[in-house]
Amino acid sequence: MSPTIRLYGTALSGHSHRIALALSLLDLPFESVAVDMQAGGNRTPEFLALNPFGQVPVLDDDGTVIPDSNAILAYLGAKYDDGTLMPRDPVEASEVQRWFSVAAGEIKYGPATARLVKVFxxxxNHAAALAISAKILPLLDAHLAQREYLAADRLTFADVAIYSYVAHAPEGDVDLAPYTHVGRWLARIEAHPRFFPFPTAAEILG
Structure with a gap:
């Protein structure tokens, strides 16, 4: 039976990758629908009907359409998770939301923006993105010095929200070498049996 979940996105998008990773961690089969952003695929009437902002990713779960990666994580957690990846405990849940904010803030305007400049x-402002990265990565490293994961004693959607653009920060000339705890955290996520890899820009673009 073909999957009823469709993920509209691009292979180079960290926002799209975080949803592919979440779906894989939930063991949910899905169909990837490539949106050619360079050709204006995100500006067609068909796509704008799914997301008027013209952004990826968009999730179509058997007719229920959810745009925005953090909103999709919240949806998947509420519908398909048992509280492991999207905690029900109030303190853990608040920690996940805090890291969602970091993903939409410092990570987006730091490592993700630096990568946008260098890859695309x-x-x-690449210098500004590097400066933001230089502030958030030491904080992330210090946080992970005391724990294995960001929001709980296990992998959660907080880790999923932060992973993709931090893992690919070097593509934006952001050096991860000084951040040993971040490096171990990345390796921990990548060792998960249902990890979904995020290809490098070089692997996709050649």
Whole structure:
């Protein structure tokens, strides 16, 4: 039986990858629908009907359409998770939400933006993105010095939300070598039996 879950995204998007990773961790089969952003695939009437903002990813779960990666994580956690990846405990749940905010803030405007400049030639301020990265990564490293995962004693969607753009920060000329605890955390996630890999830009673009 074909999957009823469709993930609209791009292979180079960390936002798309975090949803593919979440679906894999939940052991949910899904169909990847490639959106050619360079060709304007995100501006077609069909796609704008799914997300008027013209952004990926978009999840279509048997007719229920959810745009925005953090919103999709919240949806998947509420519908399909047992409280492991999207905690029900109030303190753990608040920690996950805190890291969702970091993903949409410092990670987006730091490592993700630096990568946009270097990989896609985006007309953004690379120096500013490096400065933001230089502030958030030491905080992330210090947090992980005391624990194995971000929000709980196990992998949660907090880790999923942060992973993709931190793992690929070097593509934006952000050096991860000084952050040993971050490196161990990345390796821990990648060792998960249902880990979904995020190809490098070089692997995709050649």
């Amino acid at each position: 030639g985006a007309p953004l």
